[in-house]
Amino acid sequence: MTASYALAELEKESRMGGVGTENADRTIPRIDLSDFDARRAEITEELWTAATEIGFFQLVHHGIPQDQVDRVFAESARFFSLPDDVKARYPLVAGTNAGWEKLSQKRPSVDSPDQKESYQVTRPRMEGLWPAADELAGFREFVLDFEAQCWDLAMKVLSCFAEKLGFDRDFFARAHDPASAEYQSTLRLIHYLPVPEEMKGRPGVWRAGAHTDFDCLTLLFQRDGQGGLQVCPGRDADAQEWTPVTPSDDAITCNIGDMLMRWSDDQLLSNFHRVKLPGQGDYTGSRYSIPFFAQANRDVLIETPQGTYPPITAHDYLQERVAANYRKA
DSSP, X not given: OOHHHHHHHXXXXXXXXXXXXXXXXXXXXXXXXXXXXXXXXXXXXXXXXXXHHTSEEEEESOSSXXXXXXXXXXXHHHHHTSOHHHHTTSBOOTTSOOEEEESOOBOTTOSSBOSEEEEEEOGXXXXXXXXXXXXXXXXXXHHHHHHHHHHHHHHHHHHXXXXXXXXXXXXXXXXXXXXXXXXXXXXXXXXXXXXXXXXXXXXXXXXXXXXXXXXXXXXXEOOTTOOOEEEEOSSOTTTOEEEEOOOOTTOEEEEEOHHHHHHTTTOSOOOEEEXXXXXXXXXOSOEEEEEEEEOOOTTOEXXXXXXXXXXXXXXXXXXXXHHHHTBOO
16 A cells, blocks of 8 residues: 555545534445345346445345354353453454454544454464353354355355456455465454443544445444444545444345455445444443454455556555554544
């Protein structure tokens, strides 16, 4: 990544800390993946339209069984219910996307840390970071299996974008090879902390400040009744018009990341989103979400079809973005 490109992205994000206005009339497209092979051409066009116009969409009938989704949320709650001194045995080191962190991520858009804790799973970097069997029996095996299911679904979606961009169908699957030591896609378990009454709606404090993702594609699992996610379609940082995304147990909310926007010569849109604090009448308890970030392997060279940007390895691209988003509070 060139220095000027990185600085421009961060400067744009730094202007996104305001409250803005809410537009509840705008909707996020829901895309049905049933009969995928037979309906591939139709689904591809729906995905492309959503990704080029909004950058966000929700997948239904996506193929990951509901009992698997329910269990991963139960495993997440089990992990976060461990005492902090136990979780601290498995610490995240900034830039690795593996391990546990709490109240450590400070966005360029705001001056306060995100009100959350998270546990990140990046397969080649997990040595010494899994809870012991007597702490969470079966946790490691199930989480790794769920991560693999997420990878399968992400590659199915990315295969549609690959063909629209002039690549072969398996282009992105090769770029995200989980058998490689350079693999860096990440499954993140997130626990947004309960909000005390005195903090509700406090200006300048967010469960997650406004940001774009810096991967290729994000799959986000949410729970009914645990809202707060807002999207700002269009990358005009001065617009500040936010659309709420209704959480659903059976739908996966997806968004394009900065890496794929660059890879597509800016055709596919990586847009700002945030998680607001609850307001009056909103649910204020713990909020859980689980994103899977499809990030090309470290050694993959990102070369755009039209040559809009100079080639850069996925490692170099992500290192700069991760470092910028983990500034100390």
